[in-house]
Each structure stands twice: as C-alpha cells, then as structure tokens.
Amino acid sequence: SDCSFSVNMMFFTNVSSQHCDQLHSRLQEDNKGNLELLGSHMRATIPLECIGDIMDFSPLHEENVMSMNEASHEEDAKIAIQEMLQQTDLIFKQGHAELFWDETSLRNFHTGLDQQIKRLETCQSAAFGAGTSPRAQKLQLTRLRVKRYFQGLNDFLKDKQYSSCAWEIELKSKIKQWGLKKKSKDQNPQKKSF
Numbered sequence: 001s002d003c004s005f006s007v008n009m010m011f012f013t014n015v016s017s018q019h020c021d022q023l024h025s026r027l028q029e030d031n032k033g034n035l036e037l038l039g040s041h042m043r044a045t046i047p048l049e050c051i052g053d054i055m056d057f058s059p060l061h062e063e064n065v066m067s068m069n070e071a072s073h074e075e076d077a078k079i080a081i082q083e084m085l086q087q088t089d090l091i092f093k094q095g096h097a098e099l100f101w102d103e104t105s106l107r108n109f110h111t112g113l114d115q116q117i118k119r120l121e122t123c124q125s126a127a128f129g130a131g132t133s134p135r136a137q138k139l140q141l142t143r144l145r146v147k148r149y150f151q152g153l154n155d156f157l158k159d160k161q162y163s164s165c166a167w168e169i170e171l172k173s174k175i176k177q178w179g180l181k182k183k184s185k186d187q188n189p190q191k192k193s194f
Contacts, residue, residue, distance in 0.1 A: 034112040050165035076142045082120045087150035089113045096162040
C-alpha cells in the first residue's frame with residue numbers, strides 16, 4: 001500500500017529520452033491528485049475501535065518497509081516505483097475499495113495511477129536489464145521486494161476482512177511514509193534515494 005503509492009519520492013535524474021525531460025514534474029503532478037483523493041477518504045484520526053488492528057499492522061509494516069528501503073539507487077528506485085504503482089492499482093481493484101469509495105473517486109484514482117505507470121514505461125531505458133545478468137537479477141529482486149511488501153498489505157486487508165479500520169490504517173501509513181520520504185529527500189537534495 002503504500003498504496004498510493006507516490007510519488008513524491010521520485011527524484012529521477014539524467015532521463016535519456018528527450019520526451020521525458022519533464023517526467024519528474026509530471027509524475028509529481030499526477031501523484032498530488034492521487035494523494036489528495038486518498039486524504040479525502042480518511043478520517044482525521046483513527047477510531048479507538050481500530051487500535052487492535054494498528055497493533056497487528058505495525059510489525060508487518062516495519063519489516064516490509066525496511067526491505068523496500070533497500071531500493072536506494074536510481075535504477076532500483078525507478079523499477080520499484082513502477083512496481084509500486086502497479087501493485088497499488090491492483091490492491092485497490094482487488095481489495096474491495098468500492099465498499100468505502102464512491103465510483104467516481106475510484107475511477108479517478110485508477111486513472112491517475114495508470115497515467116503514472118504509462119509515463120514511467122514510456123521513459124524507462126530499454127537497457128533495464130534483460131536475461132540473467134547481475135544487473136537484471138538485481139532489478140528483478142527489487143521488483144520482488146515491492147511485490148512482497150504489497151502482498152503483506154493485501155494479506156492484512158484480507159485477514160481483517162477488508163474492514164474500514166484496515167483500509168484507514170493502510171492509507172494513513174502510506175501517506176505518512178511518502179511524506180517522510182519527501183522530507184528526507186528535500187533535506188538531502190544530492191542523495192539519490194528511493
């Protein structure tokens with residue numbers, strides 16, 4: 001979930017394609033709309049009846065975030081972000097979000113994610129590892145880490161029967177994580193961090 005995945009942590013440099021010079025700003029613009037949609041469907045505070053669910057979620061979340069943060073290089077980050085967007089889109093399609101979101105909001109959210117995914121796919125280097133080279137294996141490992149992270153989120157939602165508490169906790173954790181990533185990047189502008 002770190003589902004919506006953002007993404008304010010996308011600070012790409014040296015984009016080779018002439019048509020991709022504005023990739024970062026366009027992704028930021030797309031992401032801003034998605035984050036606003038997420039925020040508009042959350043309550044200001046998590047209700048007391050959700051405290052037990054928070055306790056169940058925290059260890060899982062911390063373990064998976066540590067794994068995700070290993071994607072620290074630029075190429076890894078590009079692959080990880082693309083996978084995050086795809087997995088976020090999937091989790092909102094399969095996670096019964098329609099129980100808590102209106103049809104228009106869901107459609108707009110999926111459209112925003114789809115735009116980001118297409119922008120990344122269009123601008124990514126064709127040289128992004130193929131076959132069994134060490135580079136390709138490293139990028140594949142990054143994808144698998146992201147998938148494992150989102151599988152944990154999906155399992156959490158499923159275990160909680162897609163309750164409103166589970167959705168609320170997941171959305172808040174994602175927005176908080178993205179905010180921290182942006183703050184860290186702003187404080188360290190020279191660091192290519194995911």
